């Protein structure tokens with residue numbers, strides 16, 4: 001797709017990767033960029049069009065879809081991490097919160113915007129996933145469940161949207177330097193770097209972004225006897 005023809009909507013666009021995506025699509029010359037956020041007043045990228053959208057609310061999503069009927073690129077970026085552990089007493093509650101946003105939120109957005117994408121030539125749906133779609137990280141295993149489920153949903157949408165010509169792009173990232181990982185003091189990829197790779201994937205019609213070395217290494221290991229997901233904690 002010629003990015004100048006893109007009319008883009010990014011969820012969770014007031015900070016982190018979402019904000020970087022709005023900037024990157026603007027800088028690449030996109031025709032229009034809708035910056036969707038729970039609190040649209042918190043959107044601060046010049047030239048972007050703020051839109052109210054809470055991915056946990058079907059009413060909010062459908063109102064946004066009516067407001068942005070000319071959209072041809074939808075980016076499911078909004079996400080949360082609750083650092084839940086599967087067997088902890090609050091593990092299920094934390095998992096349900098994460099699934100509500102990271103899986104069902106993105107699912108609802110895809111469902112509500114699919115007719116707009118179809119009507120506008122097919123376009124592209126981008127789902128921001130994680131390297132944790134493939135491996136479980138001790139201390140945040142409920143988030144990993146949500147991202148694994150979101151990866152499977154992404155693959156299902158590839159089938160269901162193929163007929164209308166919608167490109168579905170899955171984005172896998174290791175650690176990225178945003179509020180979500182503020183407490184983790186290790187090297188992280190910049191959200192601007194990931195955003196640039198996503199814009200390029202939309203422009204070039206690629207269906208997957210492996211944004212960093214961690215994502216590339218873990219994906220490559222999946223077919224190995226030493227597959228990373230088989231390793232016990234600390235092993």
Ligand SMILES: NC(=O)c1ccc[n+]([C@@H]2O[C@H](COP(=O)([O-])OP(=O)(O)OC[C@H]3O[C@@H](n4cnc5c(N)ncnc54)[C@H](OP(=O)(O)O)[C@@H]3O)[C@@H](O)[C@H]2O)c1
Pocket residue numbers: 011012013014015016017018037038039053054055056076077078079080101105128129130131172173174175176177178179180181
């Ligand atoms: N950071 C990483 O290392 C990393 C790695 C792999 C994947 N990811 C994924 O990358 C995406 C962006 O994360 P980030 O790192 O930029 O995190 P972030 O800085 O914490 O930003 C999260 C964004 O999601 C929004 N959001 C949360 N719940 C929402 C809801 N119900 N409706 C609409 N928006 C909602 C937040 O809005 P508010 O300001 O209103 O809370 C915020 O704009 C997420 O899908 C995340 O899972 C992150």
